[in-house]
Amino acid sequence: MRIETLWLGRGGQGIVTATYIIANAAVMDGFYAIANPEFGAERRGAPVKAFLTIDKNPIEDLEPIKTPDAVIIFDDKLIDSMRFAIDAVKPGGYVIVNSAKQPEEVRKIVGRNDVYIVVVDAVGIAMKHVGLPVPNGPLAGAFSKVMGFPRLESIKTAFENQLGKAVEENFAATKEAYEVAVVLKPEKVDTSAKPKGVISTTSAFLTGPYELVGWQQVNKGGAVGPGSSLQYLTGGWRIEKPIIDHSKCIMCRKCWLYCPDDAIIEAWREAPGPRGRVFRTKVIDFDYQYCKGCGICAEVCPTGAIQMVREI
Amino acid sequence: MTAQALVPREKKIAQKRIALTGNHAVALAVKMCRPDVIAAYPITPQTPVVEKLAEYVNNGELDAEYIPVESEHSAMSAVIGASAMGARTFTETSSQGLMHMYENLPIAVGLRLPIVMGVAARTISAPINVWGDYSDVMTMRELGWIIYIVQNAQEAFDTIIQAYRVAEDQRVHLPAVVAYDGFWTSHVLQPLDVPEDEEDVIRFSPITRSWVKLDVDKPLQLGAVGTPEWYWEIRWQAVEALRESLKVIEEIDREFDKWFGRSYGLFDTYRLEDAELAIVTYGSIYGLVKKVVNRLREEGVKAGALRLRVIRPWPGDKLRKALDNIEKVFVIDRAINHGGPLIGPMATEVAATLQRPVYNALATIGMRAIDSDMIYEAAVKVAKGLWAPNQTYTIGLRGGYE
Ligand code: SF4
Ligand code: SF4
Numbered sequence: 201m202r203i204e205t206l207w208l209g210r211g212g213q214g215i216v217t218a219t220y221i222i223a224n225a226a227v228m229d230g231f232y233a234i235a236n237p238e239f240g241a242e243r244r245g246a247p248v249k250a251f252l253t254i255d256k257n258p259i260e261d262l263e264p265i266k267t268p269d270a271v272i273i274f275d276d277k278l279i280d281s282m283r284f285a286i287d288a289v290k291p292g293g294y295v296i297v298n299s300a301k302q303p304e305e306v307r308k309i310v311g312r313n314d315v316y317i318v319v320v321d322a323v324g325i326a327m328k329h330v331g332l333p334v335p336n337g338p339l340a341g342a343f344s345k346v347m348g349f350p351r352l353e354s355i356k357t358a359f360e361n362q363l364g365k366a367v368e369e370n371f372a373a374t375k376e377a378y379e380v381a382v383v384l385k386p387e388k389v390d391t392s393a394k395p396k397g398v399i400s401t402t403s404a405f406l407t408g409p410y411e412l413v414g415w416q417q418v419n420k421g422g423a424v425g426p427g428s429s430l431q432y433l434t435g436g437w438r439i440e441k442p443i444i445d446h447s448k449c450i451m452c453r454k455c456w457l458y459c460p461d462d463a464i465i466e467a468w469r470e471a472p473g474p475r476g477r478v479f480r481t482k483v484i485d486f487d488y489q490y491c492k493g494c495g496i497c498a499e500v501c502p503t504g505a506i507q508m509v510r511e512i
Numbered sequence: 513m514t515a516q517a518l519v520p521r522e523k524k525i526a527q528k529r530i531a532l533t534g535n536h537a538v539a540l541a542v543k544m545c546r547p548d549v550i551a552a553y554p555i556t557p558q559t560p561v562v563e564k565l566a567e568y569v570n571n572g573e574l575d576a577e578y579i580p581v582e583s584e585h586s587a588m589s590a591v592i593g594a595s596a597m598g599a600r601t602f603t604e605t606s607s608q609g610l611m612h613m614y615e616n617l618p619i620a621v622g623l624r625l626p627i628v629m630g631v632a633a634r635t636i637s638a639p640i641n642v643w644g645d646y647s648d649v650m651t652m653r654e655l656g657w658i659i660y661i662v663q664n665a666q667e668a669f670d671t672i673i674q675a676y677r678v679a680e681d682q683r684v685h686l687p688a689v690v691a692y693d694g695f696w697t698s699h700v701l702q703p704l705d706v707p708e709d710e711e712d713v714i715r716f717s718p719i720t721r722s723w724v725k726l727d728v729d730k731p732l733q734l735g736a737v738g739t740p741e742w743y744w745e746i747r748w749q750a751v752e753a754l755r756e757s758l759k760v761i762e763e764i765d766r767e768f769d770k771w772f773g774r775s776y777g778l779f780d781t782y783r784l785e786d787a788e789l790a791i792v793t794y795g796s797i798y799g800l801v802k803k804v805v806n807r808l809r810e811e812g813v814k815a816g817a818l819r820l821r822v823i824r825p826w827p828g829d830k831l832r833k834a835l836d837n838i839e840k841v842f843v844i845d846r847a848i849n850h851g852g853p854l855i856g857p858m859a860t861e862v863a864a865t866l867q868r869p870v871y872n873a874l875a876t877i878g879m880r881a882i883d884s885d886m887i888y889e890a891a892v893k894v895a896k897g898l899w900a901p902n903q904t905y906t907i908g909l910r911g912g913y914e
């Protein structure tokens with residue numbers, strides 16, 4: 201037996217910790233496990249991937265996982281941008297998704313009928329027990345449920361080893377997810393079929409679209425010419441999004457000053473006046489393509505006009 | 513000292529003979545190359561070079577920015593920054609100073625900056641010893657710098673001028689280091705020929721400013737992150753450039769010959785054509801080795817000698833051609849390759865190049881005195897089969913090692 205898994209999420213969601221915890225627990229259960237995260241200089245919110253392999257026998261090959269048996273997705277908004285990972289899951293494998301959406305809707309977004317689709321509102325469960333939107337504990341629970349290992353008690357011990365704090369709270373979240381995760385069976389499985397794609401061994405997808413050229417073409421000395429982050433849509437990083445109540449906004453523009461991503465914009469809004477005349481007024485709006493949901497604007501707004509609302 | 517090295521074969525430009533220490537010869541060559549920025553930590557061991565340069569700047573003889581930094585680490589940082597702005601730069605260090613500079617050395621390579629550095633080669637601590645051997649510069653072999661090792665003050669002077677041309681060549685754009693024996697060259701006064709008209713030097717080695725540099729009119733960012741998708745490709749260009757520099761080094765050496773009447777090649781050979789024993793070494797002790805070759809020849813031993821001059825890039829093909837047919841290749845190394853396959857770094861590389869065992873002895877470590885008799889005795893042992901190839905021997909170590 202050898203199970204290869206890919207965990208996809210964002211910096212701050214505990215992806216790496218989740219793989220360490222499962223690996224830790226699997227080792228306690230007598231398996232061999234290797235958790236090898238792959239990340240660079242990412243910050244909170246940026247996409248992160250981590251690999252986890254569990255085997256009955258010792259593992260020596262740290263080969264990149266190209267066609268996983270399971271993909272665990274920490275954020276349903278990543279499904280579209282990380283479709284290559286879903287395509288790479290072996291027929292008969294598992295796609296485990298953290299989502300508050302209806303399981304059938306998630307199945308539609310995932311768009312595969314030859315794999316198990318597992319849906320759990322991991323953020324909701326985590327908020328309830330831990331008080332933080334960290335979906336890793338619940339996803340570990342969902343993983344344990346569908347795989348049949350590692351045992352829940354081992355996960356608890358792993359929490360103790362790995363986190364050393366909030367063990368009860370995290371474990372309660374794991375246990376609830378174990379119980380409530382919805383498993384949708386595949387419609388038909390042809391295990392002889394090859395997956396639609398393979399996961400590329402470069403981590404290029406983490407930092408945006410660019411052409412990978414040969415050494416003859418790269419800029420001498422690694423010089424980088426002028427450019428912009430126009431194509432770098434940090435909006436995909438969001439877990440929560442800011443919304444504004446214009447009736448409270450005094451147009452002080454503090455949010456605009458503090459937004460690290462230039463995602464606060466001023467827009468014109470037309471509103472009818474008392475005698476039917478239409479007035480154009482300036483209002484604060486958000487450029488959701490670039491807003492990464494950091495919440496700074498809500499924090500600095502002196503009137504409380506901005507609220508952060510959950511998006512996944 | 514050979515007369516041949518000092519008398520230009522065909523003087524194209526007018527030259528005059530003067531006497532200078534190796535350090536002052538380097539300082540004079542640097543001055544004639546008109547660097548825009550010189551940064552140095554003015555303390556033992558490079559003091560005389562940068563002191564002289566400070567004097568030139570102070571006298572108004574050299575119009576350069578002189579930055580007396582607070583450590584060698586900063587000296588390299590400063591010239592990297594200046595070079596990245598398109599300035600011709602110079603710095604000098606050795607021994608622990610080079611060690612302290614270390615983390616910045618590969619940056620000059622990665623950014624493809626044609627910095628020229630002098631090193632009065634010395635050993636490294638501990639115990640504290642600021643005397644001459646090649647322990648310091650040998651550590652730079654894997655970093656991507658062009659490395660010259662010269663024999664005397666004249667060659668140090670000439671090689672600085674060549675080094676700027678090579679480093680700034682479009683096909684190269686890499687930093688270069690010119691190393692010469694600490695004390696045995698750096699502090700020894702020797703005659704040398706220098707151009708009467710300094711302009712000839714800058715005419716031979718004009719500042720091209722053709723390298724990748726920061727320019728407000730053509731904005732660029734240098735020193736950005738090279739993620740795993742990019743680092744290797746960028747670094748590989750430096751690997752290729754260093755390989756390419758081999759022919760540029762030779763080309764410029766030949767052109768230098770036309771102008772100045774002196775050339776050195778990638779390495780120097782002496783009575784090697786029909787030799788059965790070749791003594792390979794580097795730096796100032798080559799003169800002693802040549803003397804030993806003559807003595808051995810008189811005694812009927814077909815001996816010859818080879819002096820390594822350019823050790824990075826490594827002139828493997830040419831070395832193979834020069835040494836392939838010689839039965840016994842005896843490398844006298846002047847730095848310790850601790851725990852290596854052979855205890856001397858150059859012996860290891862020569863053996864790898866020839867793909868057969870070579871004879872190896874260490875000498876001059878920590879500036880242990882050496883004379884031609886000592887080299888002669890060692891060479892006789894090799895010639896008579898008393899020393900075996902692929903083993904470690906020493907010349908001048910008390911207690912010996914045989
Ligand atoms: S949450 Fe607010 S401050 Fe943060 S990126 Fe979005 S708009 Fe800018
Ligand atoms: S900080 Fe608040 S009150 Fe000020 S402009 Fe932004 S939303 Fe309006």
